[in-house]
Every structure is written in structure tokens, then in C-alpha cells.
Amino acid sequence: MVSPDDRFMRVFASLLAASLALAAPADASPRRVASLNLCTDELVLMIADPAQIASVTHLSQSPAETPLWRLARRHARNDGSLLSVAPLRPDLVVTMGGGARDRLRIAARLGIPTLDLPFARSIADVERSIGRLAEALGRPAAGAALLRRIRALKRTAPPARTETIWLGGGGRTVAADGLEAQWMRLAGLRQRPVRGDRVSLEELLVRPPQVVLRSDYRQGQYSGAQRWLSHPLARRPAGSRLIVTDGRRWTCMGPLLIAETLRLRRALER
Secondary structure, eight states, rough: OHHHHHHHHHHHHHHHHHHHHSSSOOTSSSEEEOOOOOHEEEEEEESSOOEEEEEEGGGGGTTTOTTHHHTTTTEEEEOOOOOOHGOOOEEEEEETTTOOOHHHHHHHHHOOOOOEOOOOOHHHHHHHHHHHHHHTTTTTHHHHHHHHHHHHHHHHHOOOOEEEEOOGGGGGOOOTSHHHHHHHHHEEEEEESTTTOOHHHHHHHHHSEEEEEEOOOOTTOOOOHHHHHTTTHSSSTSSEEEEEEEEOTTTTOOOOOOHHHHHHHHHHOO
């Protein structure tokens, strides 16, 4: 016996598939792209033709989350769910990490093409995602331009000799072999290995690194994490040079860090 929900899904899928088939030739570039993740929002905003973008998440429209918020506000917003973009009749939905398998399954049933990019663990992963999205969007030149900038960073990277601790709210830091540290190395910074994902104020006092790279993510927000960063040892670490970085660029660790890497190089030269 077919349930009412199943009947509705079948009818909706048929209507949606028909509308998509009439909208554009099968081999055409997508014309209504919806992104359901902050990190895919950033990639889509940097690679797609603005006219292709049907919707991005509400997170990318927040000044607290990404430097691209002004660009994001030119487009319809969604809440990260397939349901919120289905009425827009997208011909490509971009997601990341495959965390919502049901969402991908429903998209397949509705005949909505999806591109699920993996969470990046290396700069090579970032490059692959740029290439895959650029191909899916029919924007190879835009993707190639970003890839050239990353390769130029690699080619001109200074020796990563400056011992550094990346410092976020609550003492959060990054792994010495993680993606954040890979971007840091392109700027000439070497993340100090620490136990776990936190650094203590005592370590900053007793074993100060050459540089404390402090994230200003959600600076001014009232929280325990921000109170930790307001401690004098975190704000003005004795024995270390303090460099403040735009924490929003480190959330997704994608191509927004190209410009930040160049800025950090210049800061180290001064």
C-alpha cells in the first residue's frame, strides 16, 4: 500500500523533473545552483557566475561568519535543508561531507542533481574541490584562476621557520600536521605541536612561541571562549609577537586563505 507521503513525493518528483527538463538542455551548465553549507557557499560565491546562484545558506549572509557576506546577501537564503531550496527548482545542489545521507537520497528521488564535496584535510583536497565544482558549474576558467593562485603560493613559500601557536577562543589551537598548519607553512609559520586541541595560558607564559597567531573570530561576543582570549597573556603574550588573523577565513580553510596567507607573509617581513 502506498502512503499519502509517498504519493506526494512521486507527484512532486515528476513535476520537478519535468520542469528541470524543460528549463535547459541536458548538457548545459546549471542555471539555478543552491548551496546548503557555509563552506560550499564560499566556493560557489567565488567560482560561479552570480546569475547561476539560486540560494546560499543564512550563515554566509552573516558578517560574523564570512567576509563574503555582502556577496551572499545578493541571493536568496536557505536554512541548509533540501526542503528550503526545492521550491526554487535548483538544477544543482552543492553540499559538503555527506553528513545528511537522507538529504542526498531525497534529492536523487526528486531528480535534483547534487555535488557532495568532501571536507578538506589537505590543500590538495581544497584544490580538488575547486576543480570539481568549477567543472560542475561550467566555469573552468574561474576554477583555474584560483588554482593558479594556490600554486603560486606553494611555489613562492618561504621556509616555515617561525615557530607559531595558532590561538582561538578558549585556548583552541590546531594540529601541527592539519590543514590550518599547511596554510600557515605557506606563510612561513610553523605550528608548534601541542597535546590535544588546546593550549594553556601557562604554556604561553613558560614556553612562549615566536609568534602567537590569534584568531579574532566572534571578537566582542560574550562567551567563555572570548573571556579566555581577553586574558592579558592571550591579548599581549610576553616573549611572543602577536599577529591577529581574521578567524572567519579559517572556518572552512578554503581559498579565502589565499589572501590571508599573503598578508601574513607581509606581516612577518615587517
